[in-house]
Amino acid sequence: MKLGVVGLPNVGKSTIFNALTSNKAESANYPFCTIEPNVGIVAVPDERLDVLTKMYNSKRTVPASIEFVDIAGIVKGASQGEGLGNKFLSHIRETDAIIHVVRCFQDSTIIHVEGDVNPIRDIETINLELILADLESVNKRLDKASKQAKTGTKDAVKEYNLLLAIKAELEKEKPARSCKFTADEYELAKTFFLLTTKPTIYCANIAEGDISNPSNNPHFVAVAKKAEQEDNTVIAVSGKIEEEIAQAPENEKNELRELYCIKDSGLNQLIKASYNLLGLISFLTAGEQETRAWTIIKGTKAPQAAGKIHTDFERGFIKAEIVAYADLISAGSMLKAKELGKVRSEGKEYVMKDGDVTLFRFNV
Structure with a gap:
């Protein structure tokens, strides 16, 4: 499973990616700090494995895992090649789902490409670029599909009609996933490799002072409301805190969590939500040699x-x-x-x- 971490430049994508993966992706106060995508493998937190390992006295423990990809920041016009445009979009196509990092913190020392913090505007900027890119892809595919549909072949007609339905949604500036797909249509739609069919989690990057009660942050509240309207998930994370904890020695991590009043870190919540997002579950095997979680689809x-x-x-x-x-x-x-x-x-x-x-x- 591969998840793309996306967002506007300077929203904290690389900071959160580093905290997620204990990686050393460059994080700096200028746009397009990330050019080539950084990749990290992250274990899915599962307390059951520790319990079974002790029960069986297993020699090793192997959790399920997720691959996260830190993708270059997008800007207005990306679908037309602005910024890193097409390169950025191609990296998203290779992922199974999207973690959309949204800036919900104020910091005058960190440049915002639009000049001020407005997470709903930022979300709509990226969503529109993905929609425009998909519309271009659908129009290209329709040219071929319309010719094949004229033959009357059942599969060709089905594909043509589905493309028309998706195009209608995209032209309303709605993502392709807003279509009411049947199970068969969903499987066919996946072969189009559209960006807006990918399930999405909004990762609200909030200030350190808001982590104990994100609902005090009006920007987070706005993102949560939008996520609910779209039937998406939102997770509140303080990138700075999570990176500090991730880089601390093991014996200091719990002290830092207590200091910041963090029971279950935002990153753990994000990892679990990502795992659930794609309809995945784990079955377990246990023995003296190994206790392991195996990832399967529900x-x-x-x-x-x-x-x-x-x-x-x-x-x-x-x-x-x-x-x-x-x-x-x-x-x-x-x-x-x-x-x-x-x-x-x-x-x-x-x-x-x-x-x-x-x-x-x-x-x-």
């Missing part, structure tokens, strides 16, 4: 989940021995869970659930 059946571990597991799938994480912890051990009848034997049609502690049986 609705995945047991054989396909087994294939995440090894293709032979899917090919020779016999059954899955599964216990819900909560039941295993309540029992205290796998042996006790079996005695209590909490371990189930599931077949090929079983749909995996988040937190299933699983042992696959297979034969090849």
Whole structure:
């Protein structure tokens, strides 16, 4: 899973990226500090892994992970090549979802490309550029699709009609995801690689003094309201605080969290929200050698989940021995869970659930 971190120049994208990934991406007070995208792999926080590691005395623990990409700042006219324009947009196309960093803090020492802090205007600037870029892509594709649709082929007609519906939304300055897609249409729309079909989280970068109560920040309140209207998610983060904590020695991190009254960091919330955004869940495996979280899409059946571990597991799938994480912890051990009848034997049609502690049986 790859998520693009986007926003106007100087909104704190690279600062937040550095805190997320413990990376050293350049962060400076001028536009286009980031040119080539920086990439970092981040573990998905999952307290269940620590508990299972202790229970099984596992030699190593492997969490699920997300790839974050810090993409160059966008400006007005990017869809027409302004700033880093087309290069920027091509980097977004390669991601699965968007983390849109919005500046919600005042700081006269940090230049704002528009001269003042106005997060709703900033959001609309970027959204419009993505819409215009998609409109250009749709118009190009329509030229070809209209010729193919004249043949009367069912698939060609379906594609042509879907492109027309998307174009109508884009011309209203609405993102393509505002279309009411059927499941089949959504799968077809994904093949268009449009920017505005990508799910989005707004990451409101607030001042240090607002972190304990973001609702006191009127800019954050405005972004939260817009996110609700768009059925998007918003997370409040103080980039400066999170970067300070990320760079501190391990034995000082908890002290800093207490100092800033942070229970669950904004970054942890952002990582979890990103994971959920794409409809992903984790099933768990545990043993003496390793405790691990495996990422699958909601609705995945047991054989396909087994294939995440090894293709032979899917090919020779016999059954899955599964216990819900909560039941295993309540029992205290796998042996006790079996005695209590909490371990189930599931077949090929079983749909995996988040937190299933699983042992696959297979034969090849």
